[in-house]
Amino acid sequence: MSSIMCSVQMARSGSSRLERWRFGEARRAFQSLDQRKAISHLARENGETTNCETYEMQRETVSTSVIVAIAPVLAAVALLTLGHGLQGTLLGIRGGREGMSAGDIGLVMSAYFAGAAAGSVWSPGVIMAVGHIRAFAAFASMTSAVALVYALHISVSGWLVLRFLNDFCYAAMIVVVESWLNASTPSRSR
Template sequence: MRALIVSITALLGSTVILMTGSGLLGTLLSVRMGIEQYSPGITGLVMSAYFAGLMLGALGAGAVIRRAGHIRAFAVFAALVTAATLVHALWIDPWVWGALRVISGFSLAGLYMVIESWLNERGAGGARGRLFSLYQATSYLGLGLGQLLISVRPASGPELFMLNAVLLALCLVPVSLTRAIHPTPPERTPMALALVCRGSPLGVFICLGAGIVNGSAFALAPLFIVDHVGLQSVAVFMSAVILGGMLLQYPIGHLSDVFDRRRLLVAVNLALAAFAVVMLFVANSGLTVLAAVGLGYGGLTFTLYPLAVAHINDRVRSDNFVGVAGALLFLWGIGAVVGPIAIGQLMNLLGTEGLFHAAAACAVLMAAATLAARREQVPNEEQTAFVSMARTTTVITEMDPRADPGEQVQMDWIEEMQTSQETEAAAP
């Protein structure tokens, strides 16, 4: 395992830098639009454009990679997103920013696709599950670091945009210096959308709902924090939300593999609704309380999508795992586009608290839909394993150990690393 990690250090380094820049940019734009006195409705519209670009990139960036090759395509995408970031500071206009968010989303999808293709190639021979988990942990680390950088300079000036551009440019360095062999260009895999809709309408509904809740949390939660405890608290709160998302993946995943998955979906959604309501009651209680509630809220929010994926994989038995996963990612993306737009308009009417009113309502609807589903539960021994899922591109689904029947699903990558190190130490 140690040798494998050393061989992908450059790729993981680029991942951390890239996710740090991506995490900083999203939060910075939300905060800056509040400073510029744009309404939550306009902010939601602009922020949703990123997810639209991400979906377009997931569908179209592969063609650029097939034409130019991985390293040159990586350079093209990094140049585009770096330039787009700098233009944000030069031209403050919501329509321009919306167009730039589409470009950023498309470019970041291309960057993710290059890294994920490389990691997928390195994961051959039984290591795919471990690489998948390591990539997830690295992604969460980068996103969390990005939130913390929001406080290093005033959000009202151009400095944070410059810092962001530096990060996005620096992600080129590790990949450009790698001596790893270029992976096979990503193949075109048709989405199995009709199969998913027929096989699990409930899973489709949960995927859409997860997109709404996830997308609006990233896009609009900073506005709520600025409104109630001030700009200086955004970094800590958003980091707590992301940390919660990372910490709850394993325990929720373990429970979903042991107990009735539909009951767990009901429990998670009701708990999410409860945390959203609690957030409304403690809105003016200070950063410590809000961060603690945000930890639980983020943890539950970011387990919805992988739970939905696991539920659908129980119902839809198909050899085209990547096509099914691509359809689910597409459904999540639709929710992530619609969520900030619709909830932003609600926040125009109810204030920034409208974010958590909407999140609670969505969670209750998802719980009610799960309870109303009358289809017979899949026996626990026949359930597919829960795996923490990134919402980036369809290439990541090829790394999912469930895509390979012979691959063991490894939930706890830290435990796997420790076991591997002990084995190496015991070897003569």
């Protein structure tokens, strides 16, 4: 739609160089980025500003402001994912060093999927009840507490419950961040 608006203005402009562009030719010219830039350059040479330049500047401003606004959230998710992956690797190694069998370690590690499924199903209710910030803080606090308890209670049954809780909270935090970003991003920026 914006390319049609740009081509209409370009076709109706009274500039000497731009008079060569008829309506249909201008519309086809906006099919590729290089041609859009060429038309904008011709307009600038004649001291004009096109609707398409204004649209492009607004789009770049919106894109940049959205990226700057969500950069801390994306950095937090990157650190969260990195820490969660390292913890999963560490649990398998630590379980082996503590004398757990391969089957027991596999059972503990499989609690990840049960916790992730439960967390992604249950967390939207928590988000609606308390909001994004409080839900994220609660799940992050519980995850960090669970990570500390692994060292205090070393048993297959204990680690099974802890792994379930840890991954429940991890999946819930991912849902919180995703819904937070969707709620805070305007439709035109998606």
